[in-house]
Amino acid sequence: MPTTAKICGLSTPTTLDAAVAGGASHVGLNFFAPSPRHVDFEQAAGLAARTPPHVARVGVFVDPTDELIDHAVAAGRLDAVQLHDTAPDRAAAIRARTRLEVWAAIPIRTRADLDGARRYAQAADRLLYDAKTPPGSALPGGMGVRFDWALLDGFRHPLPWALSGGLDPANVADAIRRTGAALVDVSSGVESGPGVKERDRIAAFLVAVEGA
Template structure:
């Protein structure tokens, strides 16, 4: 059995969700951020969540959300994990207390110094998702197919369990996991044919590469 597990993020239709589950994904991600091409409505989230077996965790992705949005998404999607972008450690801690769910926080990385911010979430979150930092003024905080220099993680004392994201594809995920020691890899645009359009064959190829690690 692979020591590495995978989250397929930004799923928005039954066909691709089913492909992620069939391929062995440990986590499936539903985006609750309207500007994203991968965003799902509460109604769609409910339909997708109903297809997810209990051994696969449902992750809701949010960007600096209000409590009302979080509450409605949890109710609709029966979420197991909340993944937060663009939140302070204090806000992450407050949402952990408010929801009682596992909290992941995305930390955007470009240089080694960017890792320092990860340490601030100790005690406030359960997992860090290292993602590639997007350019200034970008409309989205992630899901843009960018990757960072994995070597910046060399020798870093991780303050929390962590996942690797940012520019992963079926072709590079094996190298990425071996290079960084990641035990959870997270992909979105790397298994798409266009922004928001997941491809069942790419999902299968990505998960097959992970299963061989």
């Protein structure tokens, strides 16, 4: 199966169009207010309206309230919910309540961090392996930090999974070959600055994924 890609943290029609044109399988809309990639409900609705049915819309949240999820799901016409810093029981409750696909982000720095993945086996539909950000960071991801891909060697994944954390057009093909990831996720790696996506970088990333 060819590897597919999610372009995350999109906030403008131009960059969303670039992701779709380049063949992204998923687009990510960020509903975490402190993030430079945050979109409000009006922006989300406009972006969702431009997204064709074959491209899945994923909402990105950090331990969200039900109210936030309800508004975001409606505005963004979400197909999936990506949860950061959200306990397994809360993830399971969100999954049951929304009946949407739930992705659980697993922050990784050491092999021991992978143990957290097993806690979501009955609570989520997909795992997102991301780099653990430095202590005191304002954001749980999207900071261009990479983890050692060798940590995934021999790990028995309890769920389908995606690879994130520090990916960019220059290293994503190597990441795919090294880990066997079926889905890769990029945000800061296709930006010229925090939250500023670039069409050419999105295109280059998707070409690299296709050629891996």
